[in-house]
Amino acid sequence: MDLKVRLIGDPVLRKKATKIEKIDESFLELLEIMTNMMYREDGVGLAAPQVGISKRFFIMDDGKQLRKVINPEIIEFLGEESTFEEGCLSIPGIFLNVKRPEGVKVKYTNENGEIIEEELHEYTARIFQHEYDHLEGILFIDKVSTASKAKVKGKIKELMKEGKRIAKELGEVEIK
Ligand SMILES: [Zn+2]
Numbered sequence: 001m002d003l004k005v006r007l008i009g010d011p012v013l014r015k016k017a018t019k020i021e022k023i024d025e026s027f028l029e030l031l032e033i034m035t036n037m038m039y040r041e042d043g044v045g046l047a048a049p050q051v052g053i054s055k056r057f058f059i060m061d062d063g064k065q066l067r068k069v070i071n072p073e074i075i076e077f078l079g080e081e082s083t084f085e086e087g088c089l090s091i092p093g094i095f096l097n098v099k100r101p102e103g104v105k106v107k108y109t110n111e112n113g114e115i116i117e118e119e120l121h122e123y124t125a126r127i128f129q130h131e132y133d134h135l136e137g138i139l140f141i142d143k144v145s146t147a148s149k150a151k152v153k154g155k156i157k158e159l160m161k162e163g164k165r166i167a168k169e170l171g172e173v174e175i176k
Pocket residue numbers: 087088089090130131134
């Protein structure tokens with residue numbers, strides 16, 4: 001499987017991803033590959049659409065725990081909104097402040113097929129929300145102020161050109 005990090009401009013990043021139906025050997029292998037990819041790229045999260053797969057799962061590591069998150073749901077947003085600088089492997093070199101709720105109550109399936117329900121806060125909640133957005137076709141730059149978006153307009157335009165080129169070359173990656 002030729003997996004490559006997809007850049008803004010790639011239509012797969014703008015699609016609403018669909019549910020994973022079953023966790024089998026080849027899917028677990030894919031999770032492993034993506035985990036290695038995330039660490040290699042120095043990311044703290046990597047969602048399936050970011051490697052061209054329009055499915056609802058992502059990997060994240062907040063520095064305390066590696067989570068493999070399948071078919072996630074955000075049940076409730078908790079606490080006040082907070083502002084934090086975010087970046088994204090699909091929008092390399094751009095870091096901007098994003099406002100998000102401080103915490104989330106979430107439910108998902110892990111790689112062992114167990115249903116996990118937990119409350120996440122601060123940095124962990126931040127990563128979860130960012131990755132969850134990827135499954136909805138939302139990128140963090142959609143959530144920044146018009147003023148800060150204006151500052152990176154040129155760079156985004158360049159990235160989009162490259163993103164479209166990669167999309168044309170690789171297309172969407174289908175998994176069963
Ligand atoms: Zn991202």
